[in-house]
Amino acid sequence: QVQLVESGGGLVQAGGSLRLSCAVSGRISSSLFMGWFRQAPGKEREFVAAIDWSGGSTYYADSVKARFTISRDNAKNTVYLQMNSLKSEDTAVYCCAAREPRPRTNWKEYDYWGQGTQVTVSS
Numbered sequence: 756q757v758q759l760v761e762s763g764g765g766l767v768q769a770g771g772s773l774r775l776s777c778a779v780s781g782r783i784s785s786s787l788f789m790g791w792f793r794q795a796p797g798k799e800r801e802f803v804a805a806i807d808w809s810g811g812s813t814y815y816a817d818s819v820k821a822r823f824t825i826s827r828d829n830a831k832n833t834v835y836l837q838m839n840s841l842k843s844e845d846t847a848v849y850c851c852a853a854r855e856p857r858p859r860t861n862w863k864e865y866d867y868w869g870q871g872t873q874v875t876v877s878s
Contacts, residue, residue: 757781757867759851764872767841771876775836777851777869785809786856789834790865791825793847793874802860803849804836814858819845843878 763775777789787808794800804825805814813825824837834851849872852865859865 757783757787757853759853759867759869761849761851761869761872764849764874766875766877769841769843769876769878771841772837772839773841773874775838775849775851775872775874777834777836779832779834779853783808783832784855788854788856788858789825789827790852790854790860790862791834791836791849792852792862792865793845793849795844795847798847800850800862802862805858805860806834807858812858814860816860838874841874841876843876845874846876847874848872849874 758780760778767773790805791803792800793803802816806825822840827834851869853867854865
């Protein structure tokens, strides 16, 4: 079992920045693959970014490339999502998720989920 707890959401003006954190605990293995997803009201959950626990390979949705950065700190068992140049369309509940062993961008293929954190971008 893997437990995930997100933090760092909030209200920010368009053009601003936020950093989300995902604290990971439980059965952490080198084959763990971590993802960030988001869901806006009335919309489907969508992939944002992902990173593998061991090598640090990263993956991004086209809509956030060059604005968001995913990273991990293995010593702190934490995954981060740095969000810059935020837009109103980034408003959503952001969730951290985990799976193993291979990288995936489909939320249905993730086994573990955090409770989510709200990000609201005002225009």
